[in-house]
Amino acid sequence: MSKPSPKLELFASFAAVAKASAHPNRLDLLEHIAQGERSVDALAAVSGLSIANASQHLLQMRRGGLVISRRDGKRVLYRLSSERVLDLLAALRGIAEGNVAEAQQTIAAYFTSRDSMEPLATADLARALKSKSIVLLDVRPEGEYAMGHIRDAVNIPLKDLERKIKSLPRQKEIVAYCRGPYCVLSFEAVAALRKRGFSARRLEGGLPECAAAGLPIASGG
Amino acid sequence: MSKPSPKLELFASFAAVAKASAHPNRLDLLEHIAQGERSVDALAAVSGLSIANASQHLLQMRRGGLVISRRDGKRVLYRLSSERVLDLLAALRGIAEGNVAEAQQTIAAYFTSRDSMEPLATADLARALKSKSIVLLDVRPEGEYAMGHIRDAVNIPLKDLERKIKSLPRQKEIVAYCRGPYCVLSFEAVAALRKRGFSARRLEGGLPECAAAGLPIASGG
DNA sequence: CGTACATTCAAATAGTCCATTGAATGTATG
DNA sequence: CATACATTCAATGGACTATTTGAATGTACG
Numbered sequence: 164m165s166k167p168s169p170k171l172e173l174f175a176s177f178a179a180v181a182k183a184s185a186h187p188n189r190l191d192l193l194e195h196i197a198q199g200e201r202s203v204d205a206l207a208a209v210s211g212l213s214i215a216n217a218s219q220h221l222l223q224m225r226r227g228g229l230v231i232s233r234r235d236g237k238r239v240l241y242r243l244s245s246e247r248v249l250d251l252l253a254a255l256r257g258i259a260e261g262n263v264a265e266a267q268q269t270i271a272a273y274f275t276s277r278d279s280m281e282p283l284a285t286a287d288l289a290r291a292l293k294s295k296s297i298v299l300l301d302v303r304p305e306g307e308y309a310m311g312h313i314r315d316a317v318n319i320p321l322k323d324l325e326r327k328i329k330s331l332p333r334q335k336e337i338v339a340y341c342r343g344p345y346c347v348l349s350f351e352a353v354a355a356l357r358k359r360g361f362s363a364r365r366l367e368g369g370l371p372e373c374a375a376a377g378l379p380i381a382s383g384g
Numbered sequence: 385m386s387k388p389s390p391k392l393e394l395f396a397s398f399a400a401v402a403k404a405s406a407h408p409n410r411l412d413l414l415e416h417i418a419q420g421e422r423s424v425d426a427l428a429a430v431s432g433l434s435i436a437n438a439s440q441h442l443l444q445m446r447r448g449g450l451v452i453s454r455r456d457g458k459r460v461l462y463r464l465s466s467e468r469v470l471d472l473l474a475a476l477r478g479i480a481e482g483n484v485a486e487a488q489q490t491i492a493a494y495f496t497s498r499d500s501m502e503p504l505a506t507a508d509l510a511r512a513l514k515s516k517s518i519v520l521l522d523v524r525p526e527g528e529y530a531m532g533h534i535r536d537a538v539n540i541p542l543k544d545l546e547r548k549i550k551s552l553p554r555q556k557e558i559v560a561y562c563r564g565p566y567c568v569l570s571f572e573a574v575a576a577l578r579k580r581g582f583s584a585r586r587l588e589g590g591l592p593e594c595a596a597a598g599l600p601i602a603s604g605g
Numbered sequence: 606c607g608t609a610c611a612t613t614c615a616a617a618t619a620g621t622c623c624a625t626t627g628a629a630t631g632t633a634t635g
Numbered sequence: 636c637a638t639a640c641a642t643t644c645a646a647t648g649g650a651c652t653a654t655t656t657g658a659a660t661g662t663a664c665g
Contacts, residue, residue, distance in 0.1 A: 169494035173566050174408040176487035177476040181406035186653085187395040190402075203612060216654060218612060223652095228483030237611055237662055244483040251475035254468055255398040262449030262465040266397035273390035345394050407623085424642060437624055439642060458632055458641055 183227020184251060188212060189220050194343050196230055197249065197371035199311045202238040246375045256344060274350060282365040283338050285376050288313075291338070298332060299366075300339045302352040313340070313370065314379040321348045324355055336362045343369035404448020405472060409433060410441050415564050417451055418470065418592035420532045423459040467596045477565060495571060503586040504559050506597050509534075512559070519553060520587075521560045523573040534561070534591065535600040542569045545576055557583045564590035 184190060191210045195201055207217035221241055224230045229251075231244045243249070259266035283291065291297045292315055301308050301316040308318040319327050321341075331337060337356055341348035349365045356363035366373075374380050405411060412431045416422060428438035442462055445451045450472075452465045464470070480487035504512065512518045513536055522529050522537040529539040540548050542562075552558060558577055562569035570586045577584035587594075595601050 168568070169490060170566055170568055171408050171412065172490045172494075173480075173487060174411040176480045176484050176490065177411055177473075178406050178408045179486075180476045180479045180484065181402050185399050185402035185406045187392050187399045188653095190395040190398055191392065213655075214612075215614095215656080218614095219653080222613080228479050228487075231483075234612095234662085237609095239612060244479065247475055247478045247482065250471070251479060252398075254472035254475050255401045257468040258401045258449050258465065258472060259394075259397045261468065262452075263397050263401065265400075266394060266449075269390055269393045269397065273393075345391055347389075347391055409623095434625075435642075436626080436644095439644095440624080443643080455632085455642095458639095460642060 180227045180229070180251075183224045183229050184255070186220065188216075189224055190252070190255075192217065192220055193224070193229065193243075193248070193252065194346065194369075194371075196241050197243055197252075198307060198342060198369075200240045200242040202240055204238070206241065243371075249371055249375050252343075273347075274345070280364050282367040285366065285368040285372050285378075288338070288366060288373065288376075289378060297336045297338045300331070300337050300352065301341070301370075302339050302348045303341050303370075307342075309383060311370065311374075311380050311382045313373050314381040316340070321352050324352055328356070328359055328361075331356075331361065333361060336364060338364055338366050340366035340373070341369055343371060401448045401450070401472075404445045404450050405476070407441065409437075410445055411473070411476075413438065413441055414445070414450065414464075414469070414473065415567065415590075415592075417462050418464055418473075419528060419563060419590075421461045421463040423461055425459070427462065464592075470592055470596050473564075494568075495566070501585050503588040506587065506589040506593050506599075509559070509587060509594065509597075510599060518557045518559045521552070521558050521573065522562070522591075523560050523569045524562050524591075528563075530604060532591065532595075532601050532603045534594050535602040537561070542573055545573055549577070549580055549582075552577075552582065554582060557585060559585050559587050561587035561594070562590055564592060 184193070188210060192206055192212075195206055195209050203218050203221060204214055206212075206221070207214045210217065212220070221230065221232070225232055225241075228244055229248050230241045232239050232241045234240075260270065283297075288299070292299060299313060299316040301312050301318045302321045302324065303312075303318070304320045304322075305318065308316075308320075312318065319330075339349040339352040339356070341352075344367065346369055349369075353363045353365050368376075370380075405414070409431060413427055416427055416430050424439050424442060425435055427442070428435045431438065433441070442451065442453070446453055446462075449465055450469050451462045453460050453462045455461075481491065504518075509520070513520060520534060520537040522533050522539045523542045523545065524533075524539070525541045525543075526539065529537075529541075533539065540551075560570040560573040560577070562573075565588065567590055570590075574584045574586050589597075591601075
């Protein structure tokens with residue numbers, strides 16, 4: 164084995180990063196990690212993987228530089244290595260949306276049909292909040308909301324939406340967000356709200372994108 | 385096999401994009417394709433792969449939505465599917481540079497030591513060219529220059545640099561570029577120029593990054 | 606200080622990917 | 636219309652990847 168050129172050596176490292184993100188389960192784990200630091204068992208639980216399997220995937224992502232782990236007492240917590248990981252995910256999304264037929268079909272079948280209206284751009288959220296022209300609705304489960312949410316967001320988990328829908332104002336537009344651009348929760352929430360006559364829209368990104376955009380994050384109930 | 389959730393279905397598509405870029409040879413091919421439309425045999429030649437192997441890699445990248453092919457007479461030409469592919473590559477680079485130890489070692493050993501000076505940012509190139517304070521030097525082989533280069537760039541392929549070095553002005557700063565951020569050509573060129581007493585720097589990005597930034601591209605000798 | 610717990614390691618299996626070979630396809634050229 | 640050429644397809648062997656299982660590690664708690 165002759166030594167490869169420096170460029171190919173470097174490309175091998177870049178390829179390792181790509182490989183670390185080249186598995187559906189790992190992308191799913193990443194979406195959850197992007198919400199904030201999470202333990203292995205929490206990640207295994209939300210993604211439906213066995214603990215050993217989740218651990219293996221997490222280790223691969225660590226080797227690929229996507230996540231960083233630290234020990235906190237009995238458990239090991241994983242977080243994104245940097246915000247650049249969100250750029251990587253956005254790039255993967257953009258390419259798939261634009262150029263992969265399968266992705267376009269899935270989006271057309273499950274997502275766009277429910278969301279005829281343009282989502283609110285993450286960049287425009289700060290202004291909208293300031294003018295109080297909207298109500299920002301976090302439709303993730305309580306536990307995730309408690310671990311971190313956009314300041315001023317109201318939490319009504321999707322499963323409680325029917326029950327608590329009356330607490331929402333009819334005169335303001337409701338902007339729903341959840342984990343990320345393809346988390347189904349906000350799509351479902353908007354559909355339910357519109358059926359009840361509310362003016363509702365999705366936020367373009369989820370919590371991680373908002374945090375990266377500099378919006379204030381709060382935690383606790 | 386039960387049907388996966390729409391989200392996982394979509395993540396599978398995103399993972400396919402990542403997988404398409406998860407091989408050193410494919411990244412190498414991409415760097416060349418990013419310069420402009422190229423045929424399979426040209427790509428095989430520059431990357432040192434057999435034609436069949438290059439073809440397979442190209443097909444995989446096509447399935448992953450990274451590149452698009454079209455037939456032109458006897459040959460098939462590949463090009464990037466969109467500029468978003470450059471964003472993907474930049475994200476992979478950024479993550480590897482920041483978080484993958486192997487990449488950092490390679491960069492420290494082969495690249496940064498030769499390039500103590502900050503490279504010129506792609507965004508600042510237009511201004512520098514307008515003020516005529518620099519000479520822009522394209523150090524790629526003639527053929528690649530002919531197929532597309534930044535307007536106003538002078539071509540001296542690296543292998544001819546020693547011979548033609550006298551044609552360069554000593555009073556202006558020389559900014560060298562080549563195929564991309566980790567193409568070795570410009571690093572070597574800058575090293576050679578400095579050794580001869582020239583004031584020389586690299587351009588941060590290569591031709592594809594400049595094209596994406598809106599700089600005018602010319603072609604022909 | 607032993608027990609419980611969270612995570613990782615090690616080993617094993619089934620599945621997938623890489624590079625090469627030679628044949629097949631589609632396009633131009635004489 | 637036969638031939639040459641560029642590319643792709645099909646099939647192969649060898650290397651790597653994913654998941655599961657059960658054991659090993661390291662930390663906390665009684």
